[in-house]
Amino acid sequence: MSRRISLRRLSLGCAIALSLSASAGAQEGEDHAAHHGAGMPAGGGMSAPAEPGSSDMAKMMNPMMDRMINGEGENEHGHESRRTGFISQLLAFPALDEAARQRVAAQAGERVSTGLAMINAASADGARATTVSARLDAARRLREGTDLFRSGTAAQGAIGGLQPPREVGLAWLRDQLDIDQAAPGHADHWFGISPSHLLLMLFLGLVSATLIALQIFRLRRIGAIAGGVATAKVPAKPEPKAAPPATRVAPAPAPVADSAGLAPSNAAAPAGASLRKPKSWAGQLRVVQIVRETPSVLTFRLADPTADRLPFDFLPGQFLQVEVEPEAGKTARRSYTIASSPTQRAYVELTVKREEQGVVSRYLHDKVVADDLLKVSGPFGAFTFTGTDAQSIVLIAGGVGITPMMSVLRYLTDTAWKGDIFFFYGARSTEEFVFRDELERLERRFPNLHVVAAMQRAPGTVWMGPEGPITREMILAAVPEIASRRIHMCGPPAMMGAMRGVLAELGVPDAQLHTEAFGPASLPADHEDLEVKPAPPPADKPAPSAEVAPSTVTFSVSGVSAALPADETVLEAAEGAGVEIPYACRAGTCGACVVKLLQGEVTMEVESGLAPADKAQGYVLACQAKGTGTPLVVEA
Structure with missing residues (x-):
């Protein structure tokens, strides 16, 4: 009432x-x-005094x-x-x-x-x-x-x-x-509450209880997922068995470094270490945008056609393998470094230079348009830097080898890294200066970024920087105490060879120098996505005998066996048997085709793309591994 x-x-x-x-x-x-009687006061004959506290x-x-x-x-x-x-x-x-x-x-x-x-x-x-x-x-x-x-x-x-x-x-x-009368007909209500009000309260109580239960279930689910990720076990690393140098296999599982998420990227191994995963992602990405960087260079922005973020994560400096079908029934694959930052979860960008003799690059430039689907696999590669391995970084790039450096630079600036960044870039001319506007903008915005670019001035362009290749004097003037700094270098072989000599003169130890030589970045400027020919074997290492008997190779994961002629590599045998082994350069330098040899012995002419730790654990490069006449068992 x-x-x-x-x-x-x-x-x-x-x-x-x-x-x-x-x-x-x-x-x-x-x-x-x-x-x-009138004479006695009421209340017993005593007059009551007034109370003082009334x-x-x-x-x-x-x-x-x-x-x-x-x-x-x-x-x-x-x-x-x-x-x-x-x-x-x-x-x-x-x-x-x-x-x-x-x-x-x-x-x-x-x-x-x-x-x-x-x-x-x-x-x-x-x-x-x-x-x-x-x-x-x-x-x-x-x-x-x-x-x-x-x-x-x-x-x-x-x-x-x-x-x-x-x-x-x-x-x-x-x-x-001014007191209201009691409302009639409410005497039988429980605690003065009408049945309609009671039903409404019960309904709201049930809704609240349901929402609370859903929230508790959600929190428990998140806790279970987080606990599962935190307690994920990495295969143990047992002591390797004694084996002959370079060819004998030690049957022990290799340590696996996680490259799927950005969280582990802060603890990424130094460049050159293995960053393989047991299963790499492969699928189709949609071309959402194509941007022309220079007359011969395009950037392809790729995104998942079914989701608002990429189906994989990557580290700055890794690469993807792109597969196209330039002719009916024929496929071609080539690897391209990711140029975008891992902080951009919605898309990934590949910057590709068109080469007249490059099958994949010509197909991407001439045939692919926005909204097309590309078959992609990866990411691969260990040429990464996330800012945790050193307090400063020197990035030296030439030609289209700038792409891994841009991924590193974009990541470091996106995360407001505090260390000094020295960025050297060499190009043929100002007309081929890739990412020029972005580099100038980033240098103005971040005081810890120092950019030095050297090239010839193309007719009709403005260029106030040094002309010609990057020199020893440029490096000395821009980078103090360079011998104590971490250096990443990627570019054409001629440029990289010259820079190695300059850095050696400046006292840079080999442990501080990290290079990448795979796919387009490892090739001469005129043939950046051609297949690289293997280098000749060292003088002290005899070539494989032509009289080696043919053998067989068994792929344990696929359950397929194939013949292995003496002059054929494990990768070639796998392709003939329909077994998928990722590859990029086919020259033994990128490390994308590394596989575990479970049984047998192989020879490899080039193994620069194989980390020493992986070699000790029995891993081989499928593009270089050839049989010695005994049956092989490969984990693929």
């Missing part, structure tokens, strides 16, 4: 209760005094409530009112004797007549009033007259049997205190 009680009305109600109690006590005291509010309210309930005091004309105890007698009407009831009836009539007189007089005075105070006084007397008339009329009705007198008195009190 709703009650709206103002502070004034609440105080008034308390005062009414006190006044009723006081009236009853006073009546009892008068009866007691009459019994014992409330001022009670002192103020009691006379007013006596006049309100009992009708005692002077009226507006100064005469003593004879309406003594009207409301209190009306409340106790059933217990009154006949004389008291007659007095109540007389007082009710008097209230009616007095109220009508006050209403008429106040109405006339209000009509003649010319001031605000006079009108307010008329309104007050009009309200008092109305109250008298209403109470008297209601009392007459109660005395006449139309309504119980006690209910009339209580109704008058509620009206004066």
